[in-house]
Amino acid sequence: MxxxxxxxxxxxTFAIGAAAALVLAPTLALAAGGDLGQAxxxxxxxxxxxxxxxFVLGTLYITKWAAAKTKSAADFYTAGGGxxxxxxxxxxxxxxMSAASFLGISAAVMSSGYDGLxxxxxxxxxxxxxxxxxxxxxxxLGKFTFADVAAFRFAQTxxxxxxxxxxxxxxxxxxxxxxxxxxxxIKLLFGLDYWIAVLIVGALMMVYVLFGGMTATTWVxxxxxxxxxxxxxxxxVMVMWRYGFSPEKLFAxxxxxxxxxxxxxxxxxxxxxxxxxxxxxxxxxxIKDPISAISFGMALMFGTAGLPHILMRFFTVPSAKEARxxxxxxxxxxxxxxxxTFIIGFGAITFVLTNPEFLTGPGGGLIGGxxxxxxxxxxxxxxNVFLGxxxxxxxxxxxxxxxxxxLSGASAVSHDLYSTVIKKGKADSASELKVSRxxxxxxxxxxxxxxxxFEKQNIAFMVSLAFAVAASANFPVLFMSVLWKDCTxxxxxxxxxxxxxxxxxxxxxxxxxxxxxxxxxxxSAPFPYTSPAxxxxxxxxxxxxxxxxxxxxxxxxxxxAGFPAQEVRSETGIGAAEASGH
Amino acid sequence: MDNxxxxxxxxxxxYQALKSRRSRFGWSLTLAMLVVYYGFILLIxxxxxxxxxxxxxxxxxxxxxxxFGVIVFTILITAIYVRRANGEFDALxxxxxxxxxx
Numbered sequence: 001m002x003x004x005x006x007x008x009x010x011x012x013t014f015a016i017g018a019a020a021a022l023v024l025a026p027t028l029a030l031a032a033g034g035d036l037g038q039a040x041x042x043x044x045x046x047x048x049x050x051x052x053x054x055f056v057l058g059t060l061y062i063t064k065w066a067a068a069k070t071k072s073a074a075d076f077y078t079a080g081g082g083x084x085x086x087x088x089x090x091x092x093x094x095x096x097m098s099a100a101s102f103l104g105i106s107a108a109v110m111s112s113g114y115d116g117l118x119x120x121x122x123x124x125x126x127x128x129x130x131x132x133x134x135x136x137x138x139x140x141l142g143k144f145t146f147a148d149v150a151a152f153r154f155a156q157t158x159x160x161x162x163x164x165x166x167x168x169x170x171x172x173x174x175x176x177x178x179x180x181x182x183x184x185x186i187k188l189l190f191g192l193d194y195w196i197a198v199l200i201v202g203a204l205m206m207v208y209v210l211f212g213g214m215t216a217t218t219w220v221x222x223x224x225x226x227x228x229x230x231x232x233x234x235x236x237v238m239v240m241w242r243y244g245f246s247p248e249k250l251f252a253x254x255x256x257x258x259x260x261x262x263x264x265x266x267x268x269x270x271x272x273x274x275x276x277x278x279x280x281x282x283x284x285x286x287i288k289d290p291i292s293a294i295s296f297g298m299a300l301m302f303g304t305a306g307l308p309h310i311l312m313r314f315f316t317v318p319s320a321k322e323a324r325x326x327x328x329x330x331x332x333x334x335x336x337x338x339x340x341t342f343i344i345g346f347g348a349i350t351f352v353l354t355n356p357e358f359l360t361g362p363g364g365g366l367i368g369g370x371x372x373x374x375x376x377x378x379x380x381x382x383x384n385v386f387l388g389x390x391x392x393x394x395x396x397x398x399x400x401x402x403x404x405x406x407l408s409g410a411s412a413v414s415h416d417l418y419s420t421v422i423k424k425g426k427a428d429s430a431s432e433l434k435v436s437r438x439x440x441x442x443x444x445x446x447x448x449x450x451x452x453x454f455e456k457q458n459i460a461f462m463v464s465l466a467f468a469v470a471a472s473a474n475f476p477v478l479f480m481s482v483l484w485k486d487c488t489x490x491x492x493x494x495x496x497x498x499x500x501x502x503x504x505x506x507x508x509x510x511x512x513x514x515x516x517x518x519x520x521x522x523x524s525a526p527f528p529y530t531s532p533a534x535x536x537x538x539x540x541x542x543x544x545x546x547x548x549x550x551x552x553x554x555x556x557x558x559x560x561a562g563f564p565a566q567e568v569r570s571e572t573g574i575g576a577a578e579a580s581g582h
Numbered sequence: 583m584d585n586x587x588x589x590x591x592x593x594x595x596x597y598q599a600l601k602s603r604r605s606r607f608g609w610s611l612t613l614a615m616l617v618v619y620y621g622f623i624l625l626i627x628x629x630x631x632x633x634x635x636x637x638x639x640x641x642x643x644x645x646x647x648x649x650f651g652v653i654v655f656t657i658l659i660t661a662i663y664v665r666r667a668n669g670e671f672d673a674l675x676x677x678x679x680x681x682x683x684x
Contacts, residue, residue, distance in 0.1 A: 114633075117649045118626060124653060125619045128660045132608040132615075136667065248640045255641045281643040282634025283626045290627040297623050321668050328664040335657045339650065565588035571601055572591065572675050574682060 044191035047388030052190070055223075055396050056204065062219045066212035073419075073432040076213035077144040077411050078315045083218055085322035089329020092313050094221030095404040096123075096330070097228060097337055099397045100181055100463065105338070106374040109345020110353070113254075113280025116345055118287070120338040122297055126304025127331040131324065134305050137482050137570040138314045139323035145408075146311040146474065147416045150481050153562030154489040155555055156425070159477075160416040162496045166474045167308040167412035169500065170466045171405050172450075174309075175443075177462035178405065179451030182398040188368050189375065189391035195452055201395075202448035205402045209410065209440045214316060217403045224400040227393045229333060232340040235374070235390075238381035239347030251281060254349040261353065280349070292530040296464070299533035303467030306474030309408035320573050341374075348373040351380040402447065410439040461512035464531060468507060472499035472536035480544045482570060485563040488556040491548025499540025506532030591682050600674040604667070611663055615656070622652050 070076055083091070101123065109116030142148040147163030179198055186197030208216045243249035259277030262268055268276075287293040304310065314323045352358045358367055358376040366372045378390035414436035419427040427435075477496040480487045506527050507513055514525035548556075569575045591597050625633060625648075633645030 114643075114645055114649070121619070121622070121649065121652050121656075124656050125615060128615045128656055128663070129612060131660050132612045132663055247646070248642050251646070252641045278641060279634075281636075281641055282645050283630045287623070287626050290624070293623050293627050294620065297619065301619065321672055324664045324667055328660055331660040332657050335653045339653060342650075564592055567601075568588045568591045568597070571604070572597065572678050572682075574591065574679055 045189060045388060045391060047384055048190055048391035049388075051388045051392035052395050055227075055392055059204075059208065059216070059220050059223065059396075059399075062223075063208055063212035063216040066215035066219065069215055070211070070213040073415070073429040073436070074144070075215065076433055076436055077312070077407075077415065079214040079218055081316060081318050083316040083322075085317055085325025086329055087218070087222060088313060088317050088322065088326035090225045090333065091218045091221040091316075092310060092326060092330035093333035093337070094223075094225035094228075094397075094400045095309060095313060096334055097225065097397065098178065098181075098401050098463075099185055099394050100177070101337075102228065102232070102341065102397060103185070103371045103374050103394065105341045106345040106348060106377075107370045107372075109342055110348040110373040111370060112284050112286070113258075113345075113349075114282050115284045115286035117338075117342050118283060120341060122300035123304075124331070124335050124338060125297075126301040127327060127334065129301060130305040130310075131327040131331070134311075134478065134482070135314060135323050135327050136320035136573075138311060138478075139317065139320045140570050140573040140576045141482070141566065142315050144312070144315055144415045145411050146308055146478060147412070147420075150474075150477050150492065151420075152481065153566045154481065154492060154559055157421050158489055158493045159481075160420050162477065162493050162500075163474070164412040164416040164421075166306075166469065166477075166496065166500055167416075168409055169504070170306075170308055170470050170474065171409040171412075171443075173462045173466040173469070174307075175402060175405050175409075175447050176450045176454050177459055177466070178398055178402050179447050180454050180457070180459050182395075182402070183451055183455060185371075185394055185398070188372065189394060194455055198448055198451040201398060201402060202444050202451070204399055205406055205447070206440060206444035208399070208403045209406050209444075210437055214407060217400075217407050218316065220396075220403055221400040224393070224396045225333065227389075228397055229337060229340075231378070231386075231390050231393050232337060232344060234386070235347065235377055235381055236340045236343040239343055239351070239377075242350075250343070250346055250350065254280060254346045257349050257353055288530070291534065295529050295534035296531040298537055299464060299468040299471045299531045301471075302475045302533070302537060303469075303471035306470030306478065307466070308412065308470075308474065309404040311474075311478075312408050312411065313404075320576070344374055344377060347381070348377045352376040355380060406440055406443050406447070409443050410436045413439040458517045461507060461510075461517065464512070465504070465507045468503040468531055468533045468536060469500060471533045472503040472540045473497070476537065476540035476544055480541070480548075482566075484545075484548075485567075486548055486560055487544060488548045488551040488553075488559040490551045490553065490556065491544045491546070494547040495540050495542070495544030498543040499536055502539045503532050503536035506536055587682060591678060594678055594681055596674055596681065597678050600671060600678065603674075604671050607663070607666065611659055615659060618652060618655055622648070 069080070074080055101120070105116050105120045108119055138146065138149050141152050145163070145167070147160050147167070150163050151159035179201060182201045183194040183198040186192050186200070187194050190197070192200075208220055240250065243253065255277045258280055259273050262276035263270065263273035314326065317323050317326055352366065352373060358380070359365070360367055366376060368375075375387065375390055375394070379387040382389070414432050418435045419425065419432045473496050476499055477492045480495070481492055509525060509527035510529060510532065511522075511525040512530065514520050514527075515522050633643065633648060635644050636642065637644055
């Protein structure tokens with residue numbers, strides 16, 4: 001395989017995408033236009049494009065190498081289980097740190113200061129929970145997907161159907177958010193049309209996953225994590241250097257900038273301006289009411305332990321010991337990254353908001369929108385070349401995340417649905433591999449179509465919905481099946497689906513969809529809170545508990561009798577899938 | 583693994599020690615993480631003024647070290663668990679394995 005491959009792919013997908021765009025055009029015209037995430041197209045940025053092409057060529061070369069190693073289903077799903085804990089930790093970080101968290105959180109810090117920090121902390125606190133309660137047990141019980149663990153002692157068909165539904169729903173929402181983000185971002189950074197950007201992302205992701213499976217996906221994620229962490233470190237160091245590595249000086253300068261901006265508005269008293277300036281140093285309006293705060297916190301905390309593309313990464317390492325090292329490194333890198341984004345956000349206040357070159361006018365917003373904070377800062381501290389580098393890194397970031405999502409969705413279809421449910425576990429490795437590849441192509445095309453269909457929609461809710469579903473459906477089933485001896489097939493499936501349905505329905509009824517996306521008047525949302533997790537996760541757990549204790553079927557006896565053997569394996573790893581060949 | 587092997591391992595005192603120690607340790611740390619994070623969230627929900635209070639004459643507030651502290655705590659608590667699990671708990675697991683395969 002060589003560099004001409006994506007071109008032919010792009011050409012083929014182009015035709016499909018173009019046809020779909022025509023079909024979808026009337027729908028788009030009718031759809032309510034959201035304002036979030038919309039970006040103005042910028043002049044074509046050749047430095048950025050060159051750097052991105054270098055990245056793509058490098059990753060395609062790795063894909064070629066990985067393709068030679070991807071022969072069995074085990075290679076495709078888990079890279080043969082031969083990834084080390086350190087590598088896997090970086091790959092998990094690469095899977096988790098999306099462009100939204102880099103550009104979005106630094107932009108949030110730039111506009112509201114401390115609230116951006118509160119938001120990013122939420123994305124970190126799920127990792128210890130995942131480590132303490134799930135990581136090693138997952139590795140000891142599972143093989144390819146989290147359904148292997150959830151269905152360990154249960155009737156395979158119903159639990160696999162549930163787990164595949166949970167996986168595909170999470171993957172779909174996460175993927176749409178990434179594709180739309182990719183299109184907007186690339187329009188902004190590279191000056192390409194939205195649909196071209198979406199096509200490029202879809203085509204490259206298909207190539208990585210299709211040919212290189214988990215091996216290529218892992219290395220794309222590792223490289224992206226290194227580039228992103230390196231680039232963000234450079235920016236943070238440059239910002240701190242300017243202030244003599246004194247946080248107080250940086251914060252004082254930022255407060256002064258914010259005070260001056262507030263004072264420039266007519267009718268503002270000096271006291272009010274000073275208060276507005278100082279407000280970035282403490283919590284603002286991010287948390288509206290305690291229920292929303294706790295509910296959103298639960299979605300982020302427990303959702304992390306239910307994201308299928310993250311859970312899948314635990315099967316790529318050879319042992320429980322390496323699985324623990326993976327989360328250790330992942331947590332450290334992700335935490336470090338959030339500390340950097342906070343500094344970058346404050347750097348954007350002092351470097352970007354004071355430089356007319358980056359503003360639409362005196363006292364105006366950023367050129368290209370608020371999400372450009374980190375990008376303009378890159379320009380300010382590292383010139384045009386570093387701007388190109390950060391733009392290319394942002395693109396690479398999206399690619400790494402969508403490749404992980406697609407792989408996870410493809411595994412749910414081929415391993416859980418095709419191999420276990422349809423073929424009753426009798427599918428051979430070659431046919432399973434074929435089904436995963438077909439699914440990868442389908443998911444790639446679907447992602448491009450959905451990316452184009454949702455271009456003008458307000459999709460701010462989608463990532464939080466993905467976390468809410470993961471926390472309310474996948475996590476409770478996984479948790480109860482592994483740790484509660486009386487859990488039964490019936491309880492897990494009914495409770496899991498209750499969590500899944502309630503989290504989706506409550507999200508639709510919440511202000512972020514009901515008002516922001518569907519366009520009903522403000523305050524009319526039937527469900528008033530930001531996140532459904534407090535309610536839907538409780539419903540999931542109660543459902544599993546209730547329908548398990550009420551379950552007196554023959555199957556329930558088998559389910560309960562299977563617990564001691566499962567527990568021994570989950571605690572000791574005796575009988576766990578080995579590194580090679582599984 | 584058949585049920586007789588599982589039953590034999592389950593009866594091993596080393597296995598029982600591993601299970602109870604790990605479970606106690608894992609749940610204590612989980613509780614600590616929940617207390618720290620939800621404590622932080624409740625502080626934001628009910629006592630914003632504490633976090634926004636200045637530490638000295640400068641602009642630095644108590645909220646900044648507390649927020650950074652939550653991040654550092656999250657990383658440290660994970661490291662503490664992994665260290666003990668990869669040392670003590672894995673050594674116990676190894677003993678159990680050897681016992682079971684005898």
